[in-house]
Amino acid sequence: MKGYFRKRGDKWSFTIDLGRDANNKRKQKTQSGFKTKKEAQHACNKLINELMKGEYVEPSQKTVEEILLEFMTTHGKHAFRQKTYETHMYIIQKHIIPSLGHVKVPKLTPAMVQGFYLQKLQDENYSAEYVRTMHAVLRKAFNKAVKWQYINKSIIELVDPPRLEAKEIRTWTLEDATTFLEYVKGKRFYIVFLLAIYTGMRQGEILGLRWKDCHLKDGNISVTQTLSRTAKGLIFQEPKTRGSKRLISIPKHVTEELKQHKKEQNEQKILLGPAYEDYNLVACIETGKPIDARNLIRYYKRMIKESGVPDIRFHDLRHTHATIMLQLGEHPKVVSERLGHSKTNVTLDIYSHVVPDMQKSAADKFEQAMRSVNNNNIV
Known part of the structure; x- marks a missing residue:
């Protein structure tokens, strides 16, 4: 198999003779548009090599x-x-x-x-x-x-996609989160806000949470489905990734609030009777149907304004949970598992703003430990 080279104008081309087809018609392969003969020779040799190995794929003429x-x-x-x-x-x-x-x-x-x-x-x-x-x-x-x-x-x-600029993550302090939860306690969607701040669950995960996924005796929650809005309306589906399907531990306070919420929900079921549509959801509207996220966000914005805390997105409640946990000294791997990240370095990349504080805290603890040993030796 051999290539023939030709210069047309200021461009070079090559032709490879592929023999004859079933009808004894000569078969050739031509490529053109090369600036130099050397470029054409290089492309020709590469093509011949692919053809000899059976690796060549004729480019589709599809658009x-x-x-x-x-x-x-x-x-x-x-x-x-x-x-x-x-x-x-x-x-x-x-x-x-x-x-x-x-x-x-x-x-x-x-x-x-x-x-x-x-x-x-x-x-x-x-x-x-x-x-x-x-x-x-x-x-x-x-x-x-x-x-x-x-x-x-x-x-x-x-092709190089555009570079992403680092986003500034806005979160609440412990005081902000406490102020907000105290203000919304007893109000609509309280349980949603409580779970967002105490667990770091995504909005769709909270709205898709079922009672059968709440293991209150064991003090944990299984994330097994999420609620999403599509062109077909609200649908339940499995979490986006395997890592998103996870088990999250909850403190006694959240367990007690869930028990109280379930009690109130059962009373509502009895009150409505057959009119109640039971999807087994923890968070739902008065008739048992799933909560539309658009209504939730509108109410959330109103509660922020009324409670006087800084205006952050609902998704930032998840960031708030992670940031506070890291600031309290929790291991990044534990935080990563709670959030459902695929790898711990994903968590560290997102919450890099917390790392300097963690470094300072670690340095101070090390210094205290060293001083303690020195003092003991002096005594």
Whole structure:
């Protein structure tokens, strides 16, 4: 197998003779657009090597749109959670297809994708985090296209997603958290706020928590499902990752509050009778149905204003739990397990703002220990 080289204008090309097909017609493979003969020779040798080893994949002439939609139909519809599927489809149809959908996959270059990201960041003012989500969608689809042998390699791997700026995490102090819980005690959604602050559970995990997952005698809670809003309405589903499915210990105070809440809920069931829809949920509206997160957030914002504590997001209650635990000297691995992070370093990366205080505390403790030994020796 041999290559033939030719210069056309200021570009070089090569042709490989592949023999003849079943109809005795000559088969050739040509590639062009190389700046120098050396570049063409290098590409030719690489292609010959792939052909000899049976590793060459003829690039598909499908467009980016066709690849993305086939990926979502064949893979995404069954592999992704409903909310994830809807988010991916929105990004594909709203952003990627209008800009890159018409391009045939072999013609797509890293520079084109990089330009697409730049347009979204600078011209349309989307956040780096959102553009990174677009990058993730493209990456998944093109990696799958490689497995399906539509392309030999994914050019998305050659594209740099925008760098994320470190986010400042806003949390409450112990005093803030106490003030807020004292204010909302006895009010609507109190149990939701209590669990968020005392366990670090995610909003969807709390709203999906069932009584059968609350082991009050043992003093712990199992996180086994989450409540999400999708285009189909509110749905229950398994936690996002294996690490999110976990067991969280709760203190006696939370156990007693849950018992009291269950008692009040049972009274409400008796009061409504058949009108009560029992989903076995810990947190629900008066009729037993799941709580719509939009209503929860509206009420939460109102309670913040009335109680006078700093305005933070509901998700920041989770950050508050983790930050306070680390400040109290709890081991990061324990905090990581409570939050459902896949690795301890994820926890440390997110809560790096707490680490300097932990370092100072550790240094002080070490100094005290050394002084104690010295004093004992002097005596």
